[in-house]
Amino acid sequence: MKHLNMVVIAALVALICCGNAYALQLIYPLDGTYVTKSNYLIVKGGTDPLLSGLTIEINGIKSDIIDVSPEVYRNAFGDMLVVEPSFDPGENQIVVEGYLGAERMSTVKATIFYQDRFDVASPAGFTREIFHDPVREQPCAGCHNMTPSLADLASPEARQNPCGSCHARMLNKAHVHGPAGVYECTYCHDVDSTPNKYQARPGDASLCMECHEDKLEEYRKSAFVHGPIDAGLCMVCHDPHASSEPSQLVMPAYDLCASCHARVVDEPHVTRGSVGKKHPIKGVINPAGNGEDLSCASCHDPHSGASSAMFRWGLSSRFALCAKCHNK
């Protein structure tokens, strides 16, 4: 009880003596939350005192003091600091320190959980971090357009689009998904959802098929459809935004297939039963490709096919498959 009183008084004193002043604050992500593929760590330095520098430490790796005192910086960003952290998958300990010159004035700490994939179960003991609720967005509204009109949202340019002013970084990858690249964010993110704005529509096959009807046709015509697709899962393999891999794959094709088919990697494949060398399944050029490495997808269609093993080129005969690379 005594302890509680002390806290209340301290808060009152702060209010009386300093008006709006606030101390160093971690704006995103909050302690005890989990985030998925999130790009940012956001700190508000506060004006009590007006800090000149900040350090960010993640899992024991600490930055130098980041100088936020130059006037040009203050004019553009006020007391906000936005950095792109490299979180490790799993639990992360965040420590932010505020400095006045070389003297440390304040410290905030948080434990968060980072997931680098969408299709994994929520971690126990952490709640989902949601940034876009009207209260948390308030401190941004002075400089960013937080109540965009439909006309604003229709702009395909990062510089003009209201989502682009903060999220352009997520598209800094070699392969960008069509609608994300032209900032049609609100095709998949609901402009009217409350209280959490911009909630994603369920990212299952039915959403994807609204624009990829040709794929739907392809599966309808095929005798065999791949397990995950039969279950309506497209995002186990594709990122809806961008990736460093072709077709926005969530990881290199070989690793992706191997993540569910470990047995194939361990056992002899393709030429099972015959003696001699194992058939390569990676590490050589695909003779039937465009100069890319051989991988699972060089022989198997990732979506569907005419045989249970879903050979490429709609083939159902093993022999015809071999001939695609070995007929010379």
Ligand code: HEC
């Ligand atoms: C004092 C003005 C100001 C305030 C307040 C402000 N920002 Fe910004 N922010 C900027 C400016 C200026 C940029 C650079 C925009 C550009 O390059 O087009 C920016 C850029 C960003 C970026 C992109 C950074 C990058 O490098 O990709 C993010 C994310 C961001 N702000 C988040 C926020 C959030 C979240 C809030 C509210 C909690 C906020 N900002 C409040 C001025 C501000």
Ligand code: HEC
């Ligand atoms: C002021 C900067 C800012 C603007 C403008 C902004 N966002 Fe965000 N948004 C963030 C930050 C910061 C996060 C959390 C960090 C992250 O996910 O990278 C976030 C998270 C999200 C999330 C994840 C769920 C959540 O609420 O945390 C979605 C979805 C999202 N934004 C969509 C949008 C869309 C769509 C637009 C345009 C209508 C938009 N954002 C505009 C800063 C912004």
Ligand code: HEC
């Ligand atoms: C093709 C549909 C699609 C488009 C277009 C799209 N998104 Fe998403 N986005 C999704 C789905 C689906 C998720 C996953 C939500 C989940 O499962 O958590 C998602 C997740 C996100 C997240 C992370 C949410 C989290 O859980 O942390 C952010 C941030 C985000 N989108 C922002 C954007 C922005 C900004 C744009 C425009 C540049 C955009 N999205 C365009 C479908 C889309």
Ligand code: HEC
């Ligand atoms: C709003 C329409 C729209 C939605 C919804 C949509 N896409 Fe796309 N998608 C496109 C467009 C446009 C392209 C670019 C087509 C092109 O460049 O040929 C594209 C391209 C792709 C590509 C790359 C094609 C290539 O040639 O490499 C993949 C993979 C893909 N989408 C998967 C998905 C998945 C998975 C979903 C569901 C999460 C989805 N799309 C939802 C419109 C959409």
Ligand code: HEC
């Ligand atoms: C098991 C992983 C996996 C799943 C699940 C998956 N894809 Fe793909 N997809 C791939 C791979 C790998 C490629 C790369 C091109 C190739 O090798 O054919 C690809 C390519 C694509 C392309 C572009 C090339 C083409 O074939 O037109 C589109 C569009 C596409 N996928 C859409 C989808 C949609 C829609 C879904 C859900 C119904 C889906 N994918 C589910 C692995 C997958």
Ligand code: HEC
């Ligand atoms: C998310 C998990 C997952 C991923 C990723 C995945 N698969 Fe599958 N795959 C399955 C499931 C589930 C089945 C159906 C059950 C079975 O027969 O093993 C299946 C079946 C198959 C089959 C048919 C097996 C048979 O019995 O004839 C082939 C071939 C195949 N996958 C190839 C691939 C290739 C190639 C990739 C990468 C492009 C891939 N898989 C990625 C889950 C996955």
Ligand code: HEC
């Ligand atoms: C050089 C061509 C080739 C490559 C590369 C290849 N496969 Fe196969 N795969 C085959 C053939 C041939 C079969 C046998 C089909 C049959 O007997 O009907 C097969 C069968 C399968 C099957 C079903 C039967 C089984 O053995 O379980 C799965 C699943 C599969 N492959 C997955 C993969 C994965 C995952 C990779 C990459 C790690 C891969 N394949 C790479 C040609 C290939």
Ligand code: HEC
């Ligand atoms: C997508 C292309 C592709 C397909 C399809 C394919 N292979 Fe291969 N295969 C290769 C490559 C690449 C090598 C390695 C050649 C090298 O090292 O020079 C190889 C090597 C081999 C070898 C070892 C030859 C040697 O030089 O030691 C045998 C045997 C073989 N393949 C049999 C098959 C059989 C049987 C099939 C059909 C079931 C098949 N391959 C389908 C690409 C393919």
